[in-house]
Amino acid sequence: MSHSNLAIVVPFPNRKAPGPFASQIFFRSSGAAIAASEFSYSRDQEIYGEGEPAEYVYQVIHGAVRTYKLLNDGRRQIDAFHLPGDVFGLDSGDAHRLTAEAIIDTSVRIMKRRTLETTANADVATACNLWRMMADGLRRAQDHMLLLGRKSAVERVAAFLLEMDRRLSKTGMVALPMCRRDIGDYLGLTLETVSRTLSQLHDDDILSFSGARHIVLHNRRRLEAMNA
Amino acid sequence: MSHSNLAIVVPFPNRKAPGPFASQIFFRSSGAAIAASEFSYSRDQEIYGEGEPAEYVYQVIHGAVRTYKLLNDGRRQIDAFHLPGDVFGLDSGDAHRLTAEAIIDTSVRIMKRRTLETTANADVATACNLWRMMADGLRRAQDHMLLLGRKSAVERVAAFLLEMDRRLSKTGMVALPMCRRDIGDYLGLTLETVSRTLSQLHDDDILSFSGARHIVLHNRRRLEAMNA
DNA sequence: CGCCGGATTGATCAGTTTCAAGGCATGTGG
DNA sequence: CCACATGCCTTGAAACTGATCAATCCGGCG
Numbered sequence: 132m133s134h135s136n137l138a139i140v141v142p143f144p145n146r147k148a149p150g151p152f153a154s155q156i157f158f159r160s161s162g163a164a165i166a167a168s169e170f171s172y173s174r175d176q177e178i179y180g181e182g183e184p185a186e187y188v189y190q191v192i193h194g195a196v197r198t199y200k201l202l203n204d205g206r207r208q209i210d211a212f213h214l215p216g217d218v219f220g221l222d223s224g225d226a227h228r229l230t231a232e233a234i235i236d237t238s239v240r241i242m243k244r245r246t247l248e249t250t251a252n253a254d255v256a257t258a259c260n261l262w263r264m265m266a267d268g269l270r271r272a273q274d275h276m277l278l279l280g281r282k283s284a285v286e287r288v289a290a291f292l293l294e295m296d297r298r299l300s301k302t303g304m305v306a307l308p309m310c311r312r313d314i315g316d317y318l319g320l321t322l323e324t325v326s327r328t329l330s331q332l333h334d335d336d337i338l339s340f341s342g343a344r345h346i347v348l349h350n351r352r353r354l355e356a357m358n359a
Numbered sequence: 360m361s362h363s364n365l366a367i368v369v370p371f372p373n374r375k376a377p378g379p380f381a382s383q384i385f386f387r388s389s390g391a392a393i394a395a396s397e398f399s400y401s402r403d404q405e406i407y408g409e410g411e412p413a414e415y416v417y418q419v420i421h422g423a424v425r426t427y428k429l430l431n432d433g434r435r436q437i438d439a440f441h442l443p444g445d446v447f448g449l450d451s452g453d454a455h456r457l458t459a460e461a462i463i464d465t466s467v468r469i470m471k472r473r474t475l476e477t478t479a480n481a482d483v484a485t486a487c488n489l490w491r492m493m494a495d496g497l498r499r500a501q502d503h504m505l506l507l508g509r510k511s512a513v514e515r516v517a518a519f520l521l522e523m524d525r526r527l528s529k530t531g532m533v534a535l536p537m538c539r540r541d542i543g544d545y546l547g548l549t550l551e552t553v554s555r556t557l558s559q560l561h562d563d564d565i566l567s568f569s570g571a572r573h574i575v576l577h578n579r580r581r582l583e584a585m586n587a
Numbered sequence: 588c589g590c591c592g593g594a595t596t597g598a599t600c601a602g603t604t605t606c607a608a609g610g611c612a613t614g615t616g617g
Numbered sequence: 618c619c620a621c622a623t624g625c626c627t628t629g630a631a632a633c634t635g636a637t638c639a640a641t642c643c644g645g646c647g
Contacts, residue, residue, distance in 0.1 A: 200505045202587045208505040222497045229501065255480055265493050269450050272500035273457065277428045277436040279507035280547030284635065311594065319508030321636055326595055342644070343594055359430045512603070539626065549604055554627055570612075571626055588647100595642065605632070615622080 167240050172233035178220075181230045185223035187241040191215050194237025195308035198229040199316065209317040211271065212309065214298055218264055235308045279319045282359060287318040288328040289357040292338070296348055307344040395468050400461035406448075409458045413451035415469040419443050422465025423536035426457040427544065437545040439499065440537065442526055446492055463536045507547045510587060515546040516556040517585040520566070524576055535572040 169192065172178055178189065178196065189196075196213040210229055213219045219231060251258040278287055291314060295305050307314075311322040318325065329346075332338050337350045348354065397420065400406055406417065406424065417424075424441040438457055441447045447459060479486040506515055519542060523533050535542075539550040546553065557574075560566050565578045576582065 200501065202505070202509060204587070206509040206587075208508040210501055210504060222494060222501070224491075224494060228498055252483055258486065262490070262493070263452075265490075265497065266450065266452060269493065269497045269500060270456055272497060272504060273428065273438055273450070275504055276438060276500060276507055277430070279504055280436040280544075281430060281434040310592095316508075322594080323596085323637080324635055327635095330595070359432070359434075538624095550626080551605080551628085552603060555603095558627070590647080591645095593643085593645100595640105597640080598638085600635105600637070602636090603632105603634085606630090608627105608629080610625100610627070612625085613623085615620100617618100617620080 167242050169238055170241055171236070171238045173236050174233060176233050178231040178233060178239070179227050181227055183227050184225060185220065185227045186244060187220060188218060188244055188247055189213075189220045189231070190218045190240045190242075192238040192240055194239075195234040196231055196237060196239075197234050197309065197313060197317075198231045200229055207316045208319070209313060211268075212313075212317065221261065221264055222268060234313065284318075284320055284324050284328050285331070285357055286359045287320060288314075288325060288332070289354045291318055292332075292346070292348060293351065293354055293358060296351070300348075303347060304341070305346045305348065307346065311343075395470050397466055398469055399464070399466045401464050402461060404461050406459040406461060406467070407455050409455055411455050412453060413448065413455045414472060415448060416446060416472055416475055417441075417448045417459070418446045418468045418470075420466045420468055422467075423462040424459055424465060424467075425462050425537065425541060425545075426459045428457055435544045436547070437541060439496075440541075440545065449489065449492055450496060462541065512546075512548055512552050512556050513559070513585055514587045515548060516542075516553060516560070517582045519546055520560075520574065520576060521579065521582055521586060524579070528576075531575060532569070533574045533576065535574065539571075 172194075179185070179187075181200065191213050193215050196217075196219060197209050198211055198213065198219055199207050199209040201207050211219070212234070213231075220227065222228065247257075247261070251261055278290055282290070292305070295307060299305060309317075311325050314320075315322040315325045320328075329338070332354075333340065335353075337348070337353055339347050339349065341347070400422075407413070407415075409428065419441050421443050424445075424447060425437050426439050426441065426447055427435050427437040429435050439447070440462070441459075448455065450456065475485075475489070479489055506518055510518065520533070523535060527533060537545075539553050542548075543550040543553045548556075557566070560582075561568065563581075565576070565581055567575050567577065569575070
């Protein structure tokens with residue numbers, strides 16, 4: 132799989148983005164070609180650190196990745212969860228502005244930034260796709276600022292559940308790769324508040340559990356109404 | 360001034376960005392040319408609304424602009440304040456995702472998105488500048504998510520003061536164009552909390568007032584320490 | 588079977604919001 | 618030129634939401 136020819140193609144440009152930097156990257160034998168390799172990371176392993184030179188762009192093959200920022204005293208804000216198909220590490224000038232870690236065992240495809248830049252300079256389609264991915268990231272960040280700045284705990288958790296349902300629900304079941312603390316650090320809440328809110332939604336028959344990380348949504352409409 | 364030839368040029372690519380979409384746009388007689396016009400808006404006038412087709416990109420000439428999102432019940436999150444030189448309206452695919460309003464009487468330079476796109480397709484320098492502006496916006500959003508999700512009221516206000524000091528302090532005096540409510544809606548606080556926090560910083564001799572909207576910072580180091 | 592990390596739940600606490608009153612500056616009209 | 622109206626800002630007191638501290642509890646795994 133490594134060192135194959137690669138081009139960036141967005142299969143359905145008009146479809147709603149399924150997640151952060153949502154465009155899919157597919158292998159293709161013709162057209163602009165970019166060398167790519169596969170890498171694997173185990174649970175909690177760092178992929179890159181804030182401030183490190185940003186040499187590569189990544190696409191999740193399977194697993195899940197969190198990107199975050201820290202304050203001196205350890206407070207953490209998770210910027211985004213990256214799921215299979217998502218591209219991350221594209222934001223960044225010379226240096227990464229976030230830390231990226233595997234949430235669970237994860238494999239990624241990596242591409243050299245420089246190669247990507249060169250390709251984008253020559254190939255308008257590639258440039259457009261990169262632009263679209265960047266714009267998606269910005270849109271997500273803007274929506275998330277509204278959540279962090281103005282939504283209540285229930286509204287945040289409802290938004291999170293709907294996002295995850297949309298992005299990783301296969302069989303009507305949401306299988307969360309991340310722990311309660313990660314969810315809290317994504318939503319600007321404590322893990323206890325996340326847990327309490329989920330329990331409350333369970334009591335209200337809006338969802339049910341099969342183990343803490345497997346959730347079935349029973350009433351998306353009510354969740355959407357809560358999302359404000 | 361209207362319908363002059365225009366090209367996007369970043370004067371000091373390596374300098375720290377002074378604000379959102381910080382690159383400066385200058386008139387130039389040669390090189391890629393884009394028709395631009397000037398427009399004026401009075402205090403509180405809407406420039407564009409969320410959901411409207413995004414036909415233009417804007418650059419503040421003088422004045423100040425807020426871009427924000429609303430929830431159904433009127434809760435508001437201000438995404439950014441745009442000051443002279445700043446470009447806004449660049450995020451957006453076909454439709455604006457934010458509402459833009461003049462905070463005070465404001466004049467802007469407008470450029471057609473399509474023209475800009477066409478130019479960017481042909482001119483690598485223009486494309487790079489657009490990319491840089493977009494990346495700056497994303498970086499700002501990421502920093503702001505950390506603030507909204509994890510910082511205390513004092514830390515938020517300290518961050519705001521340092522940002523405004525950097526961006527619009529001429530004579531050591533920060534002349535704020537926006538009211539306390541705007542500041543609150545930017546920082547995810549109420550206007551009362553903003554006011555109380557500023558009073559507290561005044562009591563601690565970190566700043567002084569010449570009227571509510573003219574602030575002199577006396578101890579940037581302490582503010583920076585508070586910024587966490 | 589028992590261990591261990593993660594999750595839940597409870598009780599209390601703190602920070603911020605909310606509600607309410609009053610002050611100050613600006614500008615307008617008498 | 619002054620009085621008053623208006624909008625913004627400050628300040629106070631009380632209420633509330635979510636955080637913190639502290640036990641369990643549960644489930645997956647050795």
